[in-house]
Amino acid sequence: MSAAPIGVFDSGVGGISVLREIRRLLPGENLVYYADSGHCPYGGKTREQIQARAVAITEYLMARGAKLIVVACNTATIAAVEQLRATYPMPFVGMEPAVKPAAAQTRSGVVGVLATGAALAGDKFHKLVADHARGVRVITQPCPGLVEQVEAGLLDTPETRALVERYTAPLLQQGADVMVLGCTHYPFLRPLIQDVVGKDVSLIDTGAAVARQAQRLLEREGLVNDAGTAGSIEWQGSGDAVQLEKLRRLLMPDGS
Known part of the structure; x- marks a missing residue:
């Protein structure tokens, strides 16, 4: 075996x-x-x-x-x-989204989670936050369209960048200094996401x-x-x- x-x-x-x-x-x-x-x-x-x-x-x-x-x-x-x-x-x-290491790493006390709507809506995710992110504000952001961009091989196009800018902007505005890539497609967009959010924001996947x-x-x-x-x-x-x-x-x- x-x-x-x-x-x-x-x-x-x-x-x-x-x-x-x-x-x-x-x-x-x-x-x-x-x-x-x-x-x-x-x-x-x-x-x-x-x-x-x-x-x-x-x-x-x-x-x-x-x-x-x-x-x-x-x-x-x-x-x-x-x-x-x-x-x-x-x-x-x-x-599971890397909420636990993100909560341990944040300096601002604000963690952003980029994921699909289905992943964010489940009880499993809410329990993960309750168990591992006490004292930390966790902001979730559904990202419709990003999976389809990766499936099409469009990792760094103006359309993909526009989606990333749209989804990360609310997290940046609320002070997130760590963002969890909560979908296995998203690590392929890491260079683009990092360029959009800047080097002071850490990106974590599992x-x-x-x-x-x-x-x-x-x-x-x-x-x-x-x-x-x-x-x-x-x-x-x-x-x-x-x-x-x-x-x-x-x-x-x-x-x-």
Whole structure:
């Protein structure tokens, strides 16, 4: 089982930001990435619709022999990860916005969270804030359209910049000095967001933390692949295969 792959899935290509961190930390692991681009974005879908997609993709990854599955999507984590854990035998790693480290890092006492509307509306997010951001003001900002820009490969265009300026302006005006990138698509916009908000604002995402959690679970289960060679990456998805390959080359240009 140690040579079995880690399954990673997202509503589209955003989870590649998490896959990169897993690859960096666990270079010997074989990976299967599933981009559900044919059903992207998840932000406007019902909980039941997202759960149905999460179940279908999980069963696909299980058929590929996955030993662990990373739900590399904040929206899917909120809607479906508990159901997946209750239904299937393998360990799951989910996403959550980096509110805890952001609250520890802020100097102004104001943290901004950029995310999809669905991720911000869930009870899971409100509990996260209540548990880890006491004494800190957390301002949330839904960002419709940003996922679609990343899915189109438009990482630094006037339209994308205009969206980033619109969504970050209220956070800056209210004194946020730390911003949480609460969607796995958004790290691909980090250079643009940083340019817009300025160098004095810190940007945080949870890709590296998710990779560390995957490592801990594999070690606990005795499933680390220690073959001593670089692992493979298999790319799958529900959308256009040519577009997925194009975006893979853009977002993971090291050729993995």
